[in-house]
Every structure is written in C-alpha cells, then in structure tokens.
Amino acid sequence: MSEGEDKEQEIRRRLLVLFKNHGEMVDAYVAQFGIDINMKNMHEIRTQFPGIGDTASAPVTEAIDPLQPMNLIFQFNEKALTIPQANSKGDSPLFPRTVDCPVCKKWGVSSQDLRAKSLTIANDPFLAPVYKTTGRFQEINYLLYCMTVCSGCFLASPDRKDFDVYNASTRQNQFSQLPPAVIRQLKDTIDQRKAFFERTGVGDALFNLPRNYAGAIVSYQLADVRAEIEADSKVLGAYYKRGNYWTRIALLCRQAGMDDHQALQNAAEHFKTAFTISDFPKAELEFQTLYILFNIYLYFGNQKEAMSYMNVLGKSVQELEQNGDPRNEALLHAKKWMNQTRNRWDDREYPDFWKTPGL
Ligand SMILES: [Zn+2]
Secondary structure, eight states, X not given: OOHHHHHHHHHHHHHHHHTTTOHHHHHHHHHHHTTOOOHHHHHHHHHHSTTSSOTTSOOTTOSSOTTSTTTOOOOOOTGGGSOOOOOSOSBOOEEEEEEBOTTTOOOOEEEEEEOTTSEEEEEOTTSOXXXXXXXXXXXXXXXXXXXXXXXXXXXXXXXXXXXXXXXXXXXXXXXXXXXXXHHHHHHHTHHHHHHHHHXXXXXXXXXXXSOOHHHHHHHHHHHHHHHHHHHHTTOTTHHHHHHHHHHHHHHHHHHTTOOOHHHHHHHHHHHHHHHHTTOOSSTTHHHHHHHXXXXXXXXXXXXXXXXXXXXXXXXXXXXXXXXXXXXXXXXXXXXHHHHHHHHHHXXXXXXXXXXXXXX
16 A cells, blocks of 8 residues: 555545544545635534534635634623732742844843743643742743733744744744744734734733733634644644644633633644644554543533544554563553543543632
C-alpha cells in the first residue's frame, strides 16, 4: 500500500469516529473534499446529512460561526472587568523579558516568563492550569500574564519563540519560529485584529499586567487568531494549540463567574479536528486529547459522545498491545489516559466532580 493510501485509510478511520460510524458521511466527505480536513468541510457534510452524525456540534445554520475567533465577542460581567488581587506575599514568580515583533517590527514588547518551580499547577477537569503557591513565591494566576501581545499589530502568543528574541549569551537575534507565510498573513490582517480588539471593549486591560479576566480572555482569543492562520498554513499542532487556548478561556470564564459552554464547545471542535488529522506535536498527546474530549462531553451531559472517545482510547490500547512490546512509550501513554478516563467515569456521581481547583 502506498503512503498516500495509508494516510487516506487512517483519516477515514478517524472521520468515522467523528461521524458516529456513518460511513456514508465519510464517503461523501472524501468524495467532495479529499483528505484535506477542516471544520468548514465537516460542517458542510453535516448539513448534507441533517439529523445524523454529530448533532452536538455548533449549529451550522447560524449566520455567525462562533468558531471564527474574531466572531465571538464576550459579554463581560463586572468581575471579569476587575483586576483580581494577589492573595499572598512573597517574591514575584515572574521573570520579565522583552521581545521584538516579527510582524510589525515593534521593539521591546514585554513578555513574562514564570520562574522555574515557583508555582505548582492543579488542573481543572479539562486540563487547564490553576496555579498554586509553593510558599516562597507570591501566588498569581499566570493565565493573566502569560500571553505576550504586541500593541502594534495584536500578534499574541504564550510562546516567546514566536517573537524575535535577543539571546544575550550568544549575542545573536533568534528569529521568530513562525513560518514566513504565517508572518505575511499576519501582516495582511492587522486591520481585522485591530477592529476585533476595539469591538471587545477591553481597552488597555489587554496590555496592563496583571490583566483582568476580560483582558486575559481576549489575549487568548488573539492567540487563537494567530493559530488559525498557522492551521491554514498547515503548521503542525495548530489545532491542538487552538483546543488548549479554548480550555484556558473556559477556565478564565469560570474564574470570572461567566458561562464556559461556548468556550468548551470551541475547544471540542478544535480537538476533534486535531484528532482527525493527527495534528499533534507529540504523538502521545492524542490520548490526552481523547481524555479532554471525554470530559467535555460528559460535562455537556452527552454520555454517549463521551463514551465514544473512551472507546477510541480503549481500541488504541488494544491495538498497541497487539503490537507486542509492553514498554512501548505510546502504549504506556494510552494506558495512562485510559485509566484516568475510566476513573473519571467511575467517579462521575461525586458532588465535587466538576469542581475547579480554587473556586
Ligand atoms: Zn507587532
């Protein structure tokens, strides 16, 4: 079998999961779009088969697609617009740096690293991080700081390597890891990002640190805008990043006392796309992603859909076991996430089951 046929078979297998074993939908997809997987095409197929397959997804008849990152304008409550007070004393866990913007060439954009081992992390049910003090350092919500945002062009990323960084020890500039096509597209779309920023109404809260919850949510939305452009350019892991940005937006919504459903719905859509095209920077992240999808659908009260992701995990474990080597890395990861998923399923009636640490 050629590599191309191999790939098509794998993608068909994954589409079958997403279309709930409706082979006719998979056939229609491949006939119309080949194996170029994206959400627009998946929605298109769902409209052609109304009432079957994945009906839990965002309604396709909606005039405004909330998955387009700049379409979703949150209504912020008062808490979201207030800067949370740090609740302990101690040294700052932040390590400030400056970077330069590869898109608009602005110099001295401020960026905040977290000092190693200064805070510990407790995950929420969707693996978004809640930061806790270890005693010596001040406890802060790093989600309010972690995004580096350029005020010239609204490029946003939690990864400093997306910007140009001067390396003091080598005395050399390390240029942005973003591919030239992505940088070009980011240049062409500055006006759209600026218009989006104005519509959100967060103003300076996007740039003053700590951000309020509203500013932090918009900072993540802008990162999603960047990752969407990366996805268009087929940068590996772009959909996986998008899913993770939205679980963090969901956490920020909860911390601000706002509804988190739309954010988790967006996370689920991106994680499903990542799963379908195996868009993971490391192969084992696929199993973790299935665990997150399981939790999102359980949270939505859709046990059937949640179970389908648990079943995919179970099948992965079986297949890897058949391959023999019990110390196989992928098998260890698959087993770990299968066990965690099973534990979540067994515990689902517990009163604190959906509790977010710290809330
Ligand atoms: Zn810029």
